[in-house]
Amino acid sequence: MKKEQLPRGFRNNNPLNIRIGNVWLGEVNHPTDPNFEQFVSIPYGIRAACILLRRYIRHYKRTTIPQVITAWAPPSENATSHYVDIVCQLSGITPDTQLDYSNKVQMCRLLAAMIQVENGRSLPMQVIEQGYDLA
Numbered sequence: 001m002k003k004e005q006l007p008r009g010f011r012n013n014n015p016l017n018i019r020i021g022n023v024w025l026g027e028v029n030h031p032t033d034p035n036f037e038q039f040v041s042i043p044y045g046i047r048a049a050c051i052l053l054r055r056y057i058r059h060y061k062r063t064t065i066p067q068v069i070t071a072w073a074p075p076s077e078n079a080t081s082h083y084v085d086i087v088c089q090l091s092g093i094t095p096d097t098q099l100d101y102s103n104k105v106q107m108c109r110l111l112a113a114m115i116q117v118e119n120g121r122s123l124p125m126q127v128i129e130q131g132y133d134l135a
Helices: 042-058 065-072 081-091 105-118 125-134
Strands: none
Touching: 042 065, 042 081, 042 105, 042 125, 065 081, 065 105, 081 105
8 A cells, every 4th residue: 555545644653643742752853744743653653642641641640531532632623522432442441441551451452442543544453562562
């Protein structure tokens, strides 16, 4: 598949569509996207998402999928409740389940579901786990 045909998040190696605003390990030197971060590889994009997710859970106490998604994809920009429903369905995690960042299986299932919603396509779990391990 040609790179142009890939979703923006995959073209940018940023499958969770993190907006520009931080300095990240693995960023490209000369980004071309004016709005979203670009990484040297998908695992580095997932690493950045993991760091943000960890901050949401541990620092901001957003410990359920609805709380995380409302911050990640705010209603002013997204159909947030639909996003939450799909992530819960794809991940098998209920809306009231307490998220635990140290639970790698749970976090990778959550990330996989969010990647699917953000891009309309999935990534191999092995790639998601590589990103989690980099964080």
